Amino acid sequence: MSTYVLNLIAVRLLIAALTLLIVSFAVFFATAMLPGDTATILLGQAATPEAVAGLRTAMHLDDPAYLRFLRWLGGFLSGDLGTSYVNNVAVADLIGGRFINTMRLAGITTLFSVPLALTLGITAAMFRGSLYDRAVTILTIGVISIPEFMVATSAVLVFSVYLKWLPALSFANDVTSVWQMLQVYAMPVISLTFVVAAQMIRMTRAAVIDTINTPYVETALLKGASRPRMVLRHALPNAVGPIVNAVALSLSYLVGGVIIVETIFNYPGIAKLMVDGVATRDLPLIQSCAMIFCIGYLSLITLADIIAILANPRLR
């Protein structure tokens, strides 16, 4: 690997770090600076002014904003996620096991959606304009046009209400058999896979079609290459960068999807935790959950960029 490529990757990582700083800044200020006094929230409207003032001092709420930001960021980076306003439990403890649940849900979804989407996206591009391609296109437009909760509620309607195959609610804690596991994960995973794969299929198809329209693929055609050969040997290797990007960007829809799906299926993950936190205005919990999601998203995008750099033949 040349130093030039290493430099590019280093720059990419630097940008990611800078982005994370800006993002954490935005998250902190959106929650801590906007109207709605934290101390009043905690103590309720009926609290005496003295009690509110006392709490403000105890929570360093009267310190300058940048100091509070630095203290918060420092705490976050060292693993101290603060204490929940609602039940005085460390946020880290609240998140702990639920984080693994969410990762498991996301992981299983990825495992299903990526191969499915790549196959459909690439073959649709390969047979562009065919009946098959048009069916795939219309289906994906349909899925990306509807809200995630509609995908999930439709799944409930079909599998629980009409077919009665699966229970409508998930409880990941008392899974004891493979069958139960299937029952618990089936509908959340199906819903999420629909949402994520539709995006991925569309972007993959577009990326492959872009490379199919290049002169070098025409050259392959004029050498007598078959359609699959043109796509698999000439178009695909050059579409790796855009496709990896498409996969990463689509997986980011997992974040939005997970929030809805965990709520609907009552799945004990961090997204559900966060939505509940919003209802009770538990700010430390919300900040931490938001940061976890942002870090996850940023790592995906950065990883995709780095793969794209490594896959670029001109940089070899």
Add this chain to the structure above:
Amino acid sequence: MTQSATLSQKFGYRFSWVGMIGLSIMLFWGIIALIAPHIIPHPVGEIVDEDYFGAISSRFWLGSDYLGRDMLSRILMGARYTVGISLAAVSIACFCGVVLGMTAAVVGGWLDAALSRFLDAMNSIPGKLSGLVVVAAVGSSITVLIVTLAVIYTPGAYRFARALAVNINTMDYITVARTRGEGIFYIIRSEILPNITGPVLADLGLRFVFIVLLLSGLSFLGLGVQPPYADWGALVHENVGGLPFGAPAVIVPSLAIASLTISVNLLIDNLPQKIRDRNA
């Protein structure tokens, strides 16, 4: 959304029939949003059915909700909130995004670098997450929703407009204008803007769809439009208890959202290539 329609008339492009269907459904909901208060059969807040989650009948065309209120009336009024809030938010987002994007492309240098870095960072916060965070901090009123949605989608509009403007900015006619001694304002308004309006309008349509979906999602979580008002997402939220019975009260608002977003997407997908991506 009506901008696309006048655009088509102005340039005389032919739309495919799929695009025409999309356009018609869009216009239908637009008109409903305008005239809803005059055509609803029952007041939205009044309990008119003795049964809750009533089925579709000749009296209640779309059934009744979890309290026995008329669904048709609530859907028609819901169009106001879903279409109105989204349209307001998308207009603000695209206006800010396009103005900033063109300025960044033409001025270049550190302004472009700083603005792009900052807005790209904002863009890397997933939309629903920003929505949750803001609602948690300040609660959700219709104004807060509009501003939040606009802020969430400004970076995307900026990035799109900037990319278009950067392409145009490399054209020789811009160089000619610069060597003539023209100022930045003239270059933006007269040389760049007329060449990106088509794609920008198409982008506005796409962003409108994103905003409708995000607004519906927030309302579905109970964090968007609050009672006594209700957009389509909120209608699904309050009637989600009817899901086990397959009640129309939970299905119909979903279908309304889908019909709006799918029709916008169909229209944009069937726009003539010239309007969609004239970036050369």
Add this chain to the structure above:
Amino acid sequence: MENLVEVRDLKVEATTDSGRRVEIIKGVSLDIAPGEIVALIGESGSGKTTIALTLMGYTRSGCSISGGTVRIAGKDMVTLSERERAGIRGTEVAYVPQSAAAAFNPAQRIIEQVVEVTRIHRLMPAEEARQKAVELFRALSLPNPETIGGRYPHQVSGGQLQRLSAAMALIGDPRLVIFDEPTTALDVTTQIEVLRAFKSVMKKGGISGVYVSHDLAVVAQIADRIVVLRNGEVQEVGATADILTRAQHPYTRELLAAFEPKPRGEETVVEERKVLLEIKGLSAGYGPIQADGQPLVRAVQDVSLTVEKGRNLGIIGESGCGKSTLARAIAGILPASSGTILFDKSELEGSVRQRSRDHLREMQIVFQYADTALNPAKSIEEILGRPLMFYHGMKGKQRDSRIDQLLDMVHLPKTLRHRRPQELSGGQKQRVNFARALAAEPKLIICDEVTSALDTVVAAAIIELLKELQRELSLSYIFISHDLSVVEAICDEIVVMYGGRKVEEITPAVLKAPQHPYSKLLFSSVPRLDPSWLDTLELDPELVTTYGHR
């Protein structure tokens, strides 16, 4: 002897943007005998590439063959199935594209792509194919034939890629090779080597060829017969020598006439020779400024020149020599990093932003691509009206009548004023481009490759227009081009550039022959209409290795 290729009454239709079907090839017939090289010559839009591609049974997207037959060795490419066509492509008919740089897959090593035909059609074992490729590389006089295949396309030069793409076409031992403007993108000094290599392998193998080009002089060197095309129809067919010397069709004669050297003619007599523009020690480039105050990439280094009132200066050189950068530095688009620009006795600031409006007005620049120089969203009237308003404050009637005058000066009908640029032809657009420059009432117009994107006949007319305008308006031009004949036709002085530096200044009226070795190489590399030019041309090989762009 039976013909290898027989095309009869070929018709091709294309779908326009608005969905209409138009016939772009209108009943073309032609024959090619075994071992014969036939040139298809014509302007852009004449259908020459479309016809060539139908020989492989292929049309680009939006086009389709609507009638006629294309027989290759007795098989009709029109009626064959796609699978049967694929079987013929690469083995019987092969294709050498215009831009080899775009035609090579950037993700694969060159050798893989060259031998791919043998793999697709299972012609020979891999090792044998590799040996054969190396032989072809050698026959095409490529450097390091053993190892060059191991590189990626972006690691070799344009001239080499073009020859490598010929090797890619020849590996399947085709009976017919289609060359689609294979040297158009190359510099003249590179073109010679490539042409020689093509000619020798084709003759040695007795392979038939179709050579598509717009350049009669290039075609004269390689083709046995020439087919002249225009608007999808054959105008004239004949042996190369006949076409060059005894052309029958008026269109062919027009093409030939555009080729004739039109020297500057009588030197413009200027009573008083006054300096209009004087440039001293100008350097310019791109990238961050280094410790010595110069930019990282120095495109122009220490160039000095003068332009006199009413006289023209030509700047000539190959791609990458810095001539366009020089033009941009003079115009203030890319501020010079050092040196001075004296214009009409006052020193100019480096950047457009700091120059006075009058200075900007008096020096106008016209670009190569009229397409990108005119805003597609504006009417011709708006395009011409803006400088009138901006520089002269003209409004209403006064402006309208001045626009009419300007259109008249560049010989365009007044009715064009309400049209948009995309409704105009290439030549018309370039005229509007000049009208806009004239609207400023300049003293000096910098012309950056203004004729390079135009067809020969149209380009010749633009040159005539420029001469005429100069007589009427006593303008000066700086004329930048890679094309010697164009520069010779209009310039009093010629500056030759190489590697960012001025290597020589020639005054054709005084001394026509260049003295500097690079100028000699450049001037002698320009193809002539004489068919024996390439075979008899002798270039000093040392010169070629020193200055040739590989």
